[in-house]
Amino acid sequence: MFTPSSALTLEQGWQTTGATGSLQKLKKFNNQDFNHLRTSCLSQGVLFEDATFPAHVSSIGPNLLPEDKLRRIQWKRPTELQRNPYLIMDGVSRFDIMQGEIGDCWLLAAVGSLTLQKKFLENVLPKDQGFQDGYAGIFHFRFWQYGDWVDVVIDDRLPFLNGRYLSVQPRTSNEFWPSLLEKAYAKLRGSYQNLHGGYLSDALVDLTGGVQMAFSLKNPPPDLEEILKAADKSQCLMGCSTSGPLRRNIEVRNGIVQGHAYTVTGAVKICYKNGWKHIIRIWNPWGHGEWKGPWCDDSPQWDHVEPKCREALLRNKDDGEFWMSCENFQEQFSWLYICNNTPTFLDFGDQHCTKWSVDSHISLWSPVLATGRNYSPGAVSMNPQYFFKVPDYDPKPYNIVVSLMQKHAEDMHNAKTLKIGFLITMENSKVLEQFSRTRDITKYFTLSPGTYAVVPATTEDQEFEFLLRIFMKNQDYNENSNFPPSPVLPMDVPRQNQDRSYKAVFLRYTKQDSAIDASQLQQLLNDVILQDEMTSLGGRFSFDSCRGILALMDLNSNGRLTLQEFGRLWRSLTKYMDIFCKEDRNHSGFLDVSELKSAIQTAGLAANEQLLCLMALRYGDAARRIGFSDFVCCMLRLETMTNAFQNLAEGGSQVLMTAMEWLTLVMYT
Template sequence: MPMPGVYQKIAEGQQVQRRIGTVENPKKFKGQDFDSIRETCYSRRQLFEDETFPAHVNSIGQKVLPKDQLLSVQWERPKEIQRDARLLVDGASIFDIVQGQIGDCWVLSAVGALTLHQKFLDNVIPKDQEFNYKYAGVFHFRFWQFGEWVDVVIDDRLPMLNGKYLSVQPRSGNEFWPGLLEKAYAKLHGSYQNLHWGYISEALVDFSGGVQVEFDLMRPPQDLRDIVIAAAKTGSLLGCITPGNKRSGNPELKNGLVQGHAYTVTDATKVEYKNGTEDLIRIWNPWGKGEWNGRWSDNSPQWDQVRADIRHKLNVQKNDGEFWISCQDFLQNFSFVSICNHTPAYFDFENPKRAWQELTYFDRWVKGSTAAGCSTSEDLWRNPQFVISVSDSEGMNRGYNVTVALMQSLENQNKYNQEWMGIGFAFCKVASKGVKSLSQQNYSPNQAVDVINTEIQISREITRSFRAPPGTYVVIPFTQSKGLESEFLLRIFLKTKEIDKFQDTTLVPREGNQTYPSDSRLRYQDTKPKPRDEKQIFNPNEIRARNQSNSSLPREENQYQYASDAGLSEFSSSLSMNSQIPKAVLKKYQNDGYEKVFIRYCNKSSELYAEQLQKLLNEVLIKDQTFNASRGDFTLDACRGILMLMDLNANGRLNLQEFERLWKRLSMCKDIFRSIDLNQTGFVDASGLRKAAQLTGLPISNAVINVMVLRYANSLEKLNFADFVCCIIRLETVTKVFKNLSKDGRGVYLSGEEWMQIIMSS
């Protein structure tokens, strides 16, 4: 029986055809047309009441407030609050915004960035509305959603509690654009409650339709300085976050910063200070108050040594939430910084700037056809493929010339219980030999010259940038598992040789706070942040859980090189296994009483067999009171495995020299386990294994993590200390074995006899 036509089209991966909403002709959210609603209500002398987002507790959400307060919420129109209500008074300013009771600092920090750049502001707030023109209680705002501009219509009833704004409040009593914009964004997300905690990276994209990249300030890229300078020059939106999580809330710290809070980066400059210069960043708090009180804050003594005219321009001493901070303090006190613009011009370090070409593809993963997952190399290459040609663009060595952004369908968040589906993509350089033309629809793994893989990310969108030499490339989007269906949007930005003639960096004038030239220089490479308390580090499993790799998903590794945390990559050789625990790591664990321990447990021949080793480990390490190692003893089989890995003479026992090597590794494992298991649970999970591998300098990947968890963890996917030791020592050993047996660092050839000996002894 032949396959039905509909199924056959799906199986052939028919590309989704769709119309993209533009700023001029946006898609009507929930089918509501602003002009027709206003005309109808105005002609009938009625005020619009939005049935799709009613003045009801459901529009607020059941978890934002206690039930008694929720029932006390009143909905009032701006003209009921202020007789002379206005949408805008002298334009939109960052100082119009004061955050209310809703925990949506991530939204308001993005809105704050929006007010600094007219090109973004005009797209979001249409100019065809005001309280003094055909007022009918209806307003509208535009947001970018999955490749389309969407027009969201609202009525102007705002939630009030005991006479105070529940949502964002205007600093000026009669200016209401902040509250109405926030309401439209809440409607887009389903309720105000859904704005309570979120991701500034997503808000920046929603307000601009741009491409954004987020940098972990614990591991900043070497060229972050150049990126920030380029971002300032090109009028990008910038936001940043302090360490924290949902559980800890938003307490104000002694230094004036708020924990787990989103801020707007409003400017950057360099000032002459003492006998040199100081790089400064200006930041704004969406609370509208509460500022950094350290170096370069409003009343700090550092300003006394700055030239008077510069001090007058920069040091505006108001408790308005905006403050200056040195770059060094910024790196030490903030976790992430996000940069967003229409194109990734912030990766162009040249002058003049080059134009970027954008390629946009709407497609889908189809079960039984293109939803092939990524378990094996063959599966990965059965996913949709997109071919691009990178020319010899000028200045490639001075910046990134390709940026790829993959976004999954926004419907997936509700489909997967407020979480996102795991997605990723491979960026593959393919050989031109044997290729008929760029119209070839599908490439195979054997045509790949080099591959960079993003790994799986539980995130709405993944963005990576590359320094790609000229050639033909294939972008392969994939899902975490085979058979997962979804639409996706793929955007590819290519740097060209053409000069960008339409660059617009117009800043919105800000009353009482002049904008200092944004082309001033930042110097990040000389600033080294001090180590932070592990407990205060921004918890990715709380706020940034959507951007974390899923360590339980296997994938073949041999040909993949993974991108860095910052999302920046360069093509080189494939993932190298020529690594082992650095000598510097092990050096500090020398001569720590190992001889006395060895003598106490060895036999008369001064050797340790597996039985003696088991007794030693359980009596010395497991009973160590400095950390929790009591969740499980070393079994005899585990000790046999450790002994075989440390037995240099292949005689089934350890002498003092061999035990010294083992003792160093045991001490190292103890310190690492203690540093990861801060709560003294006695266990580490997959993320702890990854951190341990990073601390030891060993290569690791999702597939290897997955195998380690399957092999050593319990049913809850957690490892006790004994399992952890076996796992780390084996990881180092197999890495070293590969290095010794491989001739080219890419693979190993073994005879059947050699294979059997290695496997049976491991």
């Protein structure tokens, strides 16, 4: 496998369009629809043969094997190999996998970790397939690619050389999920040859859609043990690798293979003798070959561990899995990789109820812009800049993660991986700079309060598309919060040179200013929010209504909204748009009084009949119907005034009226 500093032959590229993908919005690789193709094969009584990834040398790759061996490749279906084949037998396990002739330990180490985390496994391996009912020689698997989940269809013809699996082989002879998953990934990458050497970090991201971090074990962070324990506790995918000659798996005397990738399957702290010991559990994708040093299966160290603990942890089999101390782990391995939806592995020592939110941006790098080697405030101002604000709190210990991923155009199959990176600036001053020649670069930081900009860059004059994700720890989150930060994208991100996250929208209409006034807010709401036909039927946002909205959200009372204040408004707009569309059952673009009552209840607010009538009179048309723009003004005022009354009452102030009397007063005037 490759280490983060080595070269990589890129996979076959492909173009995507549309919004950022999800499992509900799957992209069909090569426009192949699994259900349609399977139904067609079943109706014709034939087994599927995939013309886009045929049983041919082209699918193997011309340089994987000598020409005489390539000519001897045979393709066989599981039904030809076994009388009663299964896709899965007794669940999915890392012990089902044994690496074949192809040097794709980096992929199999990631798959081994995938089998431990059901939440990710079910995304990759759909349940609607098998060798029993509905078998037609066709299968499909899902992978995440540059912001999209992609469904990859394959036939089940597998390559054999001299009667042996060329690719991964199942430990159980009639279980075929490992071989078929590997084939689907080979198709995604262009050929089996393109699996022969690669990055474990890439595979972890492709199997999860998450954020991965590579930690150097030769220069480890001081809190490595805490990171490992936090990652294990939060169900992250983990892997590790050794250094050594590329594409040469050399096993040394202590059992560790050089230039090889492994899965990290556990990290625990156990009582040992009169103290504590931190040990790591590791699995070899070969399915055999284990560490022979301290804490191996037959190690005397286990004699000093409490019997129940030893029984729970030790599996004395030649299955490729072994334990070792954290000290030996750092000595024998070069890199540790951790991956999850959000950077939960950085949450150790955090006693607060926190969550990570993420902003995602997809854009195109142009070679005419400033590069990493040409830093100056003026030059960097030419580049796309993505702003985020660190609030005033004490981070423990990390609060920001930035991940930048490059993607090559469809016609650049063998293009080199560029040296990409990003600058983090604050008030036109460079704060941090990170560059690496890898598909993606991800770094974590502890940043003090302030407003920052991330500036993607490259050291080479070449155009490429990039995906930038900024993860931020939210200290102000609590269980009673009305707006908990989302662990996924806040909304769909169009695949254009601009995105629809609220920060990008804000900056687009403020022209990079720090605040937005009523006139700018009016233009923004009418341009962005009223694009939907249903919400636009009730009329546009007037300047007067925007002044009213701004006054409700303006905590600083200066007639302008900051980015943080606009973020609160944006979340309210999203919430009320969902409620409006749900309650507008006849799709008229308006709510009548009964629908307004239901909408208020859905929002968790209260209004009696008198208040409902007054609100319809104040915000409705001649027929007392309320369009979306007026509905937003009404609901924002109702929510704000409800909270104001509750704060007055809870603060000990003397309130000589009921909540409904208060709301009747403030909602009509």
